[in-house]
Amino acid sequence: MSDPNFASGAIWAGDNLDVMRGMNSTCVDLIYLDPPFNSNRHYEAPIGSKAAGAAFKDAWTLDDVDVCEHGELAERNPAAYAVIEAARQAHGKGMQSYLVFMAVRLLEMQRILKPTGSIYLHCDPTASHYLKLLMDGIFGYAAHRCEITWKRTNTHNDSRHSFAKVADVILFYAMPEATFNPIYEPHSAEYVAKFYRHDDGDGRGPYQHDNMASPNPRPLMTYDWKGYPPPAKGWRYQVRRMTELDMQGRIHYPTHPDGSPDHSKRPRLKRYLREQKGAVIGNVWTDIRPLSHASKEKTGYPTQKPLALLDRIIKASSNPGDMVLDPFCGCATTLVAADRLQRQWAGIDLSPLAIKLVNDRITEDRGLWGGPTALDTPPQRTDLGQLPSYRTHRHRLYGEQEGICAGCDTHFPFRVMEVDHILPRSRGGTDHPDNLQLLCSGCNRSKGGKTMAEWRASQT
Ligand SMILES: C[S@@+](CC[C@H](N)C(=O)[O-])C[C@H]1O[C@@H](n2cnc3c(N)ncnc32)[C@H](O)[C@@H]1O
Structure with a gap:
């Protein structure tokens, strides 16, 4: 792994291909990219919004450069070449052109990502199936961790011939040793009602009964406890811990209907809901709302994503101090989220207006601590040693x-x-x-x- 040859807080106005080609290999911990999706649309920010004037095209036609790069891909990455060729046959030249654009950039991302790094590719169902094959070809199918479905909008009436398309796709790939911090959400009301059925009314809230028997043989833990015989393999806890739990009122003792101890059954541990982390979040995200017109976060930048989405991704796949890169950073959502989570960060966008918004948003957030460093020339690699002329x-x-x-x-x-x-x-x-x-x-x-x-x- 090498050190980044750029400082945290760098933003480039320019084509991310040129910028990434100048970055050292294996120097980035996390990449989130939200490229144009090949949606065949032209995006423009509303007049009067902070982002007024920002626009980018999302329609692709095959040009001669794509054809030449496609030819070069055949040598550099035959799997990517084959995927693009199949997409051309199944979908047409527009998709071929889009995938050539993506493939050459994903190859650079693969080179600059650390062997412990992760990458999240945000797209929509227009091209997500082709992009997944491309990612398999470039990052290796073993690096595929999961496909996240993010419900980004409520159903709308544009769909008389299909179910309404309300979700984006986020393809998550990570190297074998990559950081992953599981994220938890509160248990659902149904789950709580089903499993946390007891409450002593002492303010500690609902709890469930848990087993106190050891799963493995523990000959030293086969003592009688308050007249209750030990389980076959012994108790899970030593006498000292049992005594503590008992004094804290955390052991449920089975009784007969008349209230006398029932020694034929086993005592159970009271596991309180309020002490549990919750349920590990799955790969269908419906709890992160899209930005409403009234949202304070909204800049008006077309396709701006909510900070909560990036907050979740960055927390899950990086640690404080890690380097986070967004090569299609738009109005800086990833960069603001990374900055607030004490990560290092860098961003790239073709649009000078996006860069201005990055500047405004980060500076507003940081106050006196200063803003990002805007750059317009690619970095020079420093990881190749002293090369002869x-x-x-x-x-x-x-x-x-x-x-x-x-x-x-x-x-x-x-x-x-x-x-x-x-x-x-x-x-x-x-x-x-x-x-x-x-x-x-x-x-x-x-x-x-x-x-x-x-x-x-x-x-x-
Ligand atoms: C879908 S938007 C990203 C929105 C962003 N996630 C946000 O929350 O604001 C895609 C961005 O990619 C930029 N873009 C398109 N082609 C690019 C390229 N070759 N290099 C750098 N940026 C590019 C566009 O200017 C646009 O801002």
């Missing part, structure tokens, strides 16, 4: 490529060949040998600051 690779590359230019596939003499960064350094590319190739001077000039996929697309 990229120019020193010219001879090696000439041999490996057998003198053929990686751009036009033509053989050239050594003196005409130049070392090129496949992914330019201005876009998060590094001097690592895997990112270098030889181009003839003509191709190199024509490629300029483009990525190889963009340049190839511009050539067709």
Whole structure:
């Protein structure tokens, strides 16, 4: 694992692909992403809201860059390539384009996530089934922990041909050693009525009877207790603890109808409801309400999520001090929740208006403690050690490529060949040998600051 090469509180205005490519490997504990869902809509914030002017498109058409990146995926991750190809056949080119967009970004997320990290991908049923396959291909199917259904709205009347679509899907993947802090909710009224049937009226509230017999043989605990014979394997508690429980009135002694002790039955422990944590929360979340128009949290940013949702995710899958990243941070819901929970955090969004909202929200929250640091250039990786100058690779590359230019596939003499960064350094590319190739001077000039996929697309 490496240290992050960016400070907590960093927010970038720009494409998250470029920014994540510049981040060190294995430096983030938790990623939550709420990307566009391929819903075929254009989102705009209402005029007059804090977010007025913010907009993003959520409709995808296949462009030439997608096609080139799709081709490169075949080599980098054949599983992702196969999933995207299947989606193209089943759904069409718009879905293919959307999944190429997601796949190249998820590959970066996989690289920057710690081997103890977790990732939550928030989407809706438009693409959740394809995204799940993509996640299996990139993070490994064994990392899939569960699929959360979040009921985000009440039923509406737009659905004469189907059940109303009222839920989003959150795909939760985590590495084997990932943090997981179970979250509890109060037991339901039905559960309490069924299992906590006793109450002594002493203010301690309802309780249930629990077994006091040891599940394993305990020869030293086979004493008689107040005339009640020991269970076959012994009591669960030593005499001292039994005495304490008795003095606290926490043992129920069975009696005959006339009130005399019934020694044929066993004493039971009184387990009080108020001392229980509650029930572990399941994967269907109906208790987190969507933001209403009157909500104090509401900024007007399209698709803003409630803080309670992020609060739950961050508490479950990170600890104070951990680094939380939201690469599609919108109006900062994840970042505000992480900040309040004493996590480190960083966010990225394409929209400058989103960045302004991040700034406003965090600054408002922190008061005098200052706001985030807005950045517009990707970080430079520091986890690759001291790499020799990229120019020193010219001879090696000439041999490996057998003198053929990686751009036009033509053989050239050594003196005409130049070392090129496949992914330019201005876009998060590094001097690592895997990112270098030889181009003839003509191709190199024509490629300029483009990525190889963009340049190839511009050539067709
Ligand atoms: C569904 S919204 C996220 C809303 C956010 N969860 C919130 O609570 O405010 C998706 C966001 O992704 C951003 N976005 C889309 N493509 C992006 C990209 N390539 N890089 C960074 N952000 C992008 C959009 O500007 C939009 O703010």
